[in-house]
Structure formats: C-alpha cells, structure tokens
Amino acid sequence: MYLVKPFSLAFLFVLFSLNFTVAQQQPEIIPMPANYQLNPGEFLWDSKVGITLEGFPDQGNYLQQEALRLLNMPLLEIESASKTIVIKKVNDLKPGYKINIQQNSVTIEASNETGAFYGVISLIQLAHAAKEKHGEIALPNWEIQDSPRYAWRGIMLDESRYFFGMEKVKQLLDHMAYYKLNTFHWHLTDAPGWRIEIKSFPNLATVGGIGNQSEPNAPAAYYTQEEIKEIVRYARERMIQVIPEIDMPGHATAANRAYPEHSGGGSEKYPDFTFHPAKETTYAYLSQILHEVDALFPSNMMHLGGDEVSFGNQMWPKDPDVLKLMAKESLTGMKDVEDYFFERMADTLFRLNNKVLAWDEMATANLPRDKTIIFWWRHDKREQLSLSLKNGYPTVVCPRIPFYFDFLQQEDHKYGRKWAGAFAPLDAVYNFDMDAFGIKKEEEDLILGIQANLWTETVPNEDRFDFLMYPRIAALAEVVWSQKEDQSYPGFMERLAAHLEKYKAEKLYYYDPFDPNHHPEPVYEP
Template identity: 50%
Template sequence: MKKLLLSFFVGISMAVSAQQSCPVIPLPADFKEVAGSFELSERSTIVFDQPNLAPLAHYLQKELLKHKNLSLNIGQKKSASTISLKISTKKTAGTEAYELDMKPEAITISAHDHNGLFNGVSTFLQLVRQSATSSLSCWKITDAPKYAWRGMMLDESRYFFGKEKVKQLMDWMAFYKLNRFHWHLTDQPGWRIDIKKYPKLTLIGGIGNYFNPFAPAKYYSQDDINEIVQYAAERYIQVIPEIDMPGHATAANMAYPEYSGGGSEKHPEFTFNPGKEATYQYLTNILKETDVLFPSQMIHIGGDEVAFGNKKWNNDPDVQQLMKTKGLKDLKAVEYYFIKRMADSIAKINNKMLAWDEVAEAELESKNTIVFWWRHDRPNTLKTALHKGYAVVICPRIPLYFDFVQDASDVSGRRWSAGEYSPIEKVYAFSPGQIVETAGHEKQIMGIQANLWTETVNSNQRLDYLLFPRISALAEAAWTADVKKDFSDFQLRLKNHLEQFKAAGIYYYNNKKTNPEPIPKKLSVSYLD
C-alpha cells in the first residue's frame, strides 16, 4: 500500500479510467464535455438575474482576480462572453443542486437556491484554476450533493492557529463544497472565545496550550469571530461553535473555580459542578453570548468523556443533594440531568443542541438534537441514537479523525488499538451506508465530518500535513454517490490539486523525500478515549 501511495504522490503514470472523467473534486453527478472553448478575458462580464445575487457575483469577480489576475466587470445585461448567475424555477433537482452550462459564447450557472448557485460557482472556479490558460474547455454539468452536512472540525483549544489560518481553511472548504465548520473553541488546555460577561475566561483560561501550559493567552475577540463568521457566510459555510461541558472544562475552571465540579489527578478541575444552580445560569449566560455571535442556530456542547473526571461528584454536597432531590441514582443520571438542563437553555434561545454520541441515552428531544457518532468501536451507540430518532452526523475515528496517521512510517499521530490508521484511500472509500446500523435510517444521516484534534499539531505546517490532501477525499466521500466513486480516477484528478496546494504554500502530505513529516517536539500524548 505504501508503495502504491508513493507512486501516486510522485506522479508516476497510471492507467486512465476507460470512462472519461470530469476534472473536478468532488466528482459531479452528471457531466459531459462539449465542443469548443470559452475564452475568459477582461472582456467577459458577470451578470445576474436578481439583485440579491450581487454578493455572489462579487465573490466570483474577486476569485477570478485572485487566481487569474483578470478583472471582470459586473453588469446586468447579457453580451458576448458572459458568465450568467441565475436562480432557476426548476424544483426537481433538490437543495444545493446546480447546473453549469459552458458554451463558447457564454456560461450559465443556475440553481433553485443560493447554496446551489454557490456550488456551481465553486465547480466553475475549479475548472478555471486548473486550466493553464484562459481558454476553458466547455462542460455541461448537472450536480447535487449526496449529503447536506459536509463538515470539518478544527480543535483550537489545544493549539491556537489564528484567524488567517482559519480563513485559509475556509477557502479550501469552499473550493471543495464543504459547508459546515465545527469550531472546537474550549477544552482542557485553553478557552478561545471572548465572553464579555466573564472576561477571565480568556484572560486566564486563554493561557497555555497542549504543548506549553504557560504560553501567553490567545483567543478570538468578538470582532474576530464576527469577521470569520462573515467570511464563512460569503462562502456558504455555517460555523458551529463548541462550548465543551460538563467535562473538558479545565480552562474555564481555572478562570472561575466557583463553578468547578472537580476532576482527577490526571485531569484536574475537569468538570463543571452540576449540583450548583449558579452553574446553570453561568453556562446559560455564556451560551446566550455565543448565540449572538453565531447565526447558525446550532451550538455544540461536547458532552463527551465526563466519566474521566467526575468522581469528585460522589463527595460533593451540592451534587449529593441534587441526586437526593431529583431521585438521580448514579453519576450517569447526574450527567444526563445536566445535559437536559443545558438542552433546555439552548432551546430557549432558538438553537439546536449538538453533542457527541455519549448523549444518545439522555432522552433528549430528538427534533432539537443532533448527535455526532465518533466512537467507531461502539456501533451500538449509533444504533441507539438512530432508534431514538436523532439526526446523526457520522464522524468515526477511523477513518475521519485526521489526527490519525496516514502512512505506516509516520512518527507522530494516532493509531488505534491494532495499529489501524487513516490513509487517504480509507477516507475516500468511507460511506455511512457501509455501517449496518444505518440501514432503514438513511434519512436521519445528515452527512459526514472529519475532525482534527491537535494534541500533535503545533504549527501551520503540521496542520497542513494532516489536512491535505485528505480533505479532498473527504469532499468526494461527502458529495459523490458511492456508485460514481473510483479511487484510481480520483488520484488522476487530484494531481492538479497537489500543484495548487504547492502554489498556495500548503505543506501537504506527499513523498517524504520532498515533504518530510513535521514532527512536534512533544511526542508523549495521552488520549482519554
């Protein structure tokens, strides 16, 4: 397998698929190359048929200037060599579907909704960017996604990257039609979101990271967050914040210890205290400020791995009184009581609550809850979530945790118990339909998501190395119908993308002779799971 991958990444020729492919990732549903070419030049004009399409027209204009150094005019009337953005009256293709009709004299991108139109623009821009000249081969493409949720999660509690790197990630997400950015902003090592009502969360909780507990405080101001959310919206990406609770609360508890429920020797001050009424008001206030910053109307609360640090609840008088008053028989019941309380708070601010799969047994309202199935070794948890009616995002460790290594020779990164890891071909081949527990529950599967935890990431270079080109495979796994997928064909299409990564300064995974693995100095990593 290693030999096969290396031969691919160094560009050794391989057999071309018998069926002609379309040079786009993710592969469209239906496509045909047609005669002729479109000459893209500064005489070309971008036109649109509705005033509210102006922002998308300006986005296309900026991208063409950035990548082709062409400054196109935006107009309202069609002329020769136009690129038309059009909202179609067709309703048969489904949400986010689009059509791209390229002819020598004109290009039309049409869709029933704005999200679909953006997807069409993304496909067009891919064709533009990989063309060596401004003469574009003409294609007729009709396309729609397999899943509505095509996500990427980034952990910035353990290592803070800053808004320019986050924006760069969003650029590539838009390039690949990934549309959900799950932002892990709080955890044990650091608190990264400015909450005005509780300034010590960032002033104290923002100090340190996984590699250095004394690193200066780093966090996103509310102005930073507004800027990033707006940047994402221009790329039709929804941003979902994660405020971890009741576990993984160490950074917050360093700032406001009065709300701590204790922890363990290995994981000090790991939990919020579920026995104090003040804890719920404190966290609700935080969620209210978070809601104002993020218009997605979704907040992820974590909810995972609480048992690794909740033993002090057994001796906490407030928790014991809660158990007696509410008839809670054990600590798991206390955990579920806490989750329900926070679910109620989130519902009152008109948000859906998102959480990891530990909440599947918590008896939450299914209409207001999205469960993220991550524990690939616990398929029964997925079965429970689906049978209880929850919508589910599929993001199993193998193969969708991008902190797992991608080659047997990798030094730094995760492997599972028998040494399993996540090479690009596993990411590409993954489909929720392969999991027997999903049978009969297909409508509850919102989509898939890759998660990048940063215990072994302490630089932009390392982040790139773990993300690229696996993000390309993720995009096709999330978008393209299983029957259309072919890894050999994908490899051929990816060659041009590797060149684009290189041109953009992305330190992507490649032949290790040219791109050695960036290895962080701190190699001793402890994973709770």
C-alpha cells in the same frame, strides 16, 4: 440536453470517438459532479470576457474576486462583450446547479444562492485545471448538473489545544468553500485553553486563555467577539455555517482556572476537569455564557460536548451536594448525574431557539429528537451509532477511523495517533462506506452527513496543520458530496494532481500521496 452518467455507453462512445484521454473523460472537479457530458469545442476565457448577472449578485461578486485572486483574470460587467459568463436564477430548478459551457458563453443556473455559489466553485475549479493558450484559459464545453449527497458536510477544528488565529481559520474556510463543505464546527473550549471572549466573565479569556497543550504558561490567546463576528461573516459569504462548541460538563479545566468556584473537581491526571453538577450558581453562570455565545452565532446550533466526563468526575460521588441532587432527582449513578446536567443546559439552548449538538455519549440522554443532533465519533463503539438512530436522533457521522485527521496518514509516520494499529490514510478516508454499517432503511434519513475532526494535541504549528488537513479534506469532500456509484479512487487521484499544484502555489505544507518525501512529516515534540 439530457445529462448522462459517466458510465453511459453513448457518452463513452462520444468521448472515445473524439480521442480524449482518460483524464479528459471526467470534469476536473472535486467533488465529482452527479451528471456531466462533454461536447466538442471550448470556451476561451481571456481578459475581455464579461459577466452578466440575472440573479445572485453576491455570487457574481465572489466569482469576480476569485477569478482575479486565483486565476489572475479580471471579469467585468461589459454589455458589449462578445463572450460572457452568465449567472442566472431559474426558479423551477431542483436544488444544486447547472453549468453549460459553449464556445461564446458559460451559463450557471440555480434556484437559490447556495446552488449558484457551488456552480461558481465548479467553474473556478475547471478553470484552475484547464490549459492556458496565449493568456487564455481553454475550458472544455462541459454540461454539468449537480447536487450533494448529504446536507451536512463538515470540518471540526480544535483551537483549545493550540490556537491558530483568524487568518489561518479564514484560509481553512476558503478551502472548505472550494470543496463545497458547508459546516465549520469550531471547538473553542477545552482543558488546555478557553478561546472566546465572554464579556460577562472576562477571566474566561484572559485567564482561561493562558497556555496550550505544551506550554501551560503561554500568553493568553483567544478570539474577541469582533473577531468571531468577522469569521462568521466570512464563512457566511462562502455558504458555510459556523457552529461553536462550548464543552461541558467535562473538559472544563481552563474555565475552572478562571472561575474555580464552579469546579466540580477532577482526577489526579485531569484536575478540575468538570463543572459542578449540583450548584445552581454553576447553571446560572453557564447559562449566561451560552446567551453571549448564542448572540455571536446565527446558526441556531451549539455543540455542548458531553464526552469523556468520567476522566474527571471522581469527586462527584463524595460531594454532599451531588449526593443530595441524586436523592432529590432519583439518580442512580454518575452517568445519570451527567445526563441530568446535560439536559438542564440543553434546556437553556432550547429557550434560545437553538438545537443542541453532542458527542455520542449523550445518545442515552432524554433530549427532544427534533432539537438534538448526535455526533458518532467512537468507531469502536458501533452500538452508539445504532443507539442514536434507534432513539431517533439525527446523526452526524465522524468516526475516529478514518475521520480524525490527527491520525497518521501512512505506516512509517511517527507523530500522529493510531488506534489499535489503525490510522487514516487518504484512501481510507475516500473509501469510507456508510453502507457497511447496516443502517435500516427507515433510519437512513437520520444520517445528516459526515464530518472530519482535526484535534490538535499533536498540531502545534501551521506546517502540521497543513500536512494533516491537505489533501484529506478533498477526499472527505467527495465522500460526502458525490453519490457512492460516482466515486472512484483512481479517478479522484487523477483529478487531485491539479489540486496539489494549487496547494503548492499557496505555500501549504501539504502531504503529497504521489511523492511522500516531497514534504517530510513535520516533527511534533510535546
């Protein structure tokens, strides 16, 4: 049957004739699917429903696990079952998935594992929101056809400033999967702490891992390589790629604490902030680190930072080795030195068959367009977005306003950040509009997608983590998945209510936009 858009007159006529409420006129799914139609009747999901796999056994297994974990509903392969959930491979289906719910069957169709997984997620969300009748989950007979707006749908977590550990990261990955987000950008190194084991240079973790944003002598905290592998495996099972960030040439204080011979100096406020840009031993050292990191992450992408170097490069103009480098390479200023450093380290990644990712300061560097991704983060510098696109770089959009989730959510909150009075409430996240930036038609394909970043200067514990992440993660998901014409903030808020109940059941300390006093803002005292 042809699937119509939600504003189709024929579709609305059917719904109103059946006397459904407004909430029932759209599937209880976040992010909102592209096409859907509600048919009469319902599928009653009980413990006798079986599962039939005509492809995608891993996704079938995931559905079984999540049905038991989230719905307390066993789902077994029973040949004689009178009602079944079928997961089917259909080779000629476009990217995405289809769901067809009928009285005695639920069919999920997809052409690849990713599509099948997202079909499973949509079914789980529908079941979460459905009414229970005598131990049965009553699923309305929806037909849904769906695919994402953007390929890059990301969350960045900074664990240098505060370390959260494997179980919290896995919980975040679970929620990313639930909202069809597919890229976990993992900020593992920065000035306060180095959080990844490097066997060639063990002091990076055992010495560089000491301390956090508020306690410089806190015991070393870091991920072993075995823990990294487990998180990568866990993410892959949920169709999420993990991209590490090893920050350079700035934000290097923790690394320089472990191996001071590679320090390029810093400033009074940011001591030992940079790696040395003119020592061959430093390039060899960092290259060895990147080789080890590359072996742990199969994404073939690595973020090298490249931002805010001017915070701590004050020693460079006085360093004889830097001056010799500038003369040799015809570098005219510190930004040229910075770009030279970055281009050399990018070459290491290219030889490892990696793409290099960088913050928007590197839009000026001479990097190959087919191997580089720029992250536009400075919302007050739109010219950097324009420059990135003009120079032909594929670009991920993650401006501070509204996608830095450490920013305040409402005016009277005290412990997050503002920028010139601006902050990041739920509606600002949801109503973000790429069309407002005047991107040229020929540059639209360079926009890979959107990402939210949780920097943790003000996030010392899990309560603040939850409060800042949920439910803004849901708003992000709809912005980056659903077509702009299918987005409606009132409709999103209607669907969000059921998700807050899920957060409550999981004991998350979430922000409640319907009742801001439900969970008071957690105090942050540096």
